[in-house]
Amino acid sequence: MKITFLGTSDAIPTASRNHTAVLLNWENENILIDCGEGTQRQFRKAKINPCNITRLLITHWHGDHVLGIPGLLQTLTFSGYNKTLKIYGPRGTRKYMKELTDAFIFTGKLKIEIKEIDKGKFVDEKDFYLEAERMTHGCPTLAYSFVKKGKLRIDKKKLKQYKLAVGVHLQKLKQGKDVVYEGKKYLAKNLTYIVDEEKISFVFDTSFNNLISKFVKGARIFVCESQFGSDMERKAKEHKHMTSVQSAKIAKEAKVGRLYLTHISQRYEKNFDKLLKEARKIFKNSHIARDLEVVEVK
Numbered sequence: 488m489k490i491t492f493l494g495t496s497d498a499i500p501t502a503s504r505n506h507t508a509v510l511l512n513w514e515n516e517n518i519l520i521d522c523g524e525g526t527q528r529q530f531r532k533a534k535i536n537p538c539n540i541t542r543l544l545i546t547h548w549h550g551d552h553v554l555g556i557p558g559l560l561q562t563l564t565f566s567g568y569n570k571t572l573k574i575y576g577p578r579g580t581r582k583y584m585k586e587l588t589d590a591f592i593f594t595g596k597l598k599i600e601i602k603e604i605d606k607g608k609f610v611d612e613k614d615f616y617l618e619a620e621r622m623t624h625g626c627p628t629l630a631y632s633f634v635k636k637g638k639l640r641i642d643k644k645k646l647k648q649y650k651l652a653v654g655v656h657l658q659k660l661k662q663g664k665d666v667v668y669e670g671k672k673y674l675a676k677n678l679t680y681i682v683d684e685e686k687i688s689f690v691f692d693t694s695f696n697n698l699i700s701k702f703v704k705g706a707r708i709f710v711c712e713s714q715f716g717s718d719m720e721r722k723a724k725e726h727k728h729m730t731s732v733q734s735a736k737i738a739k740e741a742k743v744g745r746l747y748l749t750h751i752s753q754r755y756e757k758n759f760d761k762l763l764k765e766a767r768k769i770f771k772n773s774h775i776a777r778d779l780e781v782v783e784v785k
């Protein structure tokens with residue numbers, strides 16, 4: 488799995504930070520999370536063909552997360568994009584997408600499929616799934632997780648406990664299917680557990696809330712907004728954003744692997760070490776994401 492940070496600024500981009508966008512690559516999937524203004528040029532700088540995109544996940548409809556969509560769509564049509572672009576977002580996404588593409592002369596054809604989501608699992612493929620959780624940001628806002636599915640293992644202790652003998656029926660259990668043995672039904676969920684599941688979570692604009700920690704629990708990588716330093720906690724609350732200390736507290740509680748702070752305010756342009764130091768005091772494996780930074784998860 489690979490993450491490319493295409494933009495890491497807050498609502499006002501700077502010379503070194505573009506509006507929010509992150510690309511997650513895993514095998515043939517290239518999932519773009521948010522698409523702030525100028526994202527398509529960031530693709531060029533990162534030397535990634537935007538036609539590779541398979542899905543676009545929109546966290547919410549504030550401009551700094553979506554202003555790049557029309558330009559990106561136009562480029563895809565000019566570049567012969569021949570897949571169906573699957574777009575997911577919160578309530579209102581269908582309306583906003585229509586208004587966006589009605590606002591200029593949109594030439595060419597592009598196959599787009601839009602799905603408005605609420606929370607929970609919304610894509611379930613053979614090897615991975617995507618899930619969402621509602622955030623608190625003053626407008627419908629979602630956080631997303633990409634989860635690479637793990638393998639099912641049979642819990643041998645439980646086998647003994649349930650007095651289920653070894654036999655061919657165990658193959659079925661390994662595939663997650665319930666089995667009937669000597670007239671009795673055994674549920675796969677009671678006799679198996681999952682290993683090697685890997686999660687990457689993206690929490691962009693939101694105020695601190697109790698849902699985040701549960702949603703990102705155990706993520707290998709946790710990408711989280713951190714617009715402010717701890718000295719501006721009140722302002723963060725007022726504007727429904729978070730501080731680096733709050734993000735680090737969540738990372739610690741959720742026992743994630745690594746924390747990447749993003750959506751950084753321009754006021755920390757020359758001093759983002761402040762945010763980093765504050766975060767590292769609470770959660771050691773904290774990092775400040777930079778534009779075009781690539782993170783490989785092996």
Ligand SMILES: [Zn+2]
Binds near residue numbers: 498507551692
């Ligand atoms: Zn934002």
Ligand SMILES: [Zn+2]
Binds near residue numbers: 547549624692
């Ligand atoms: Zn926002």
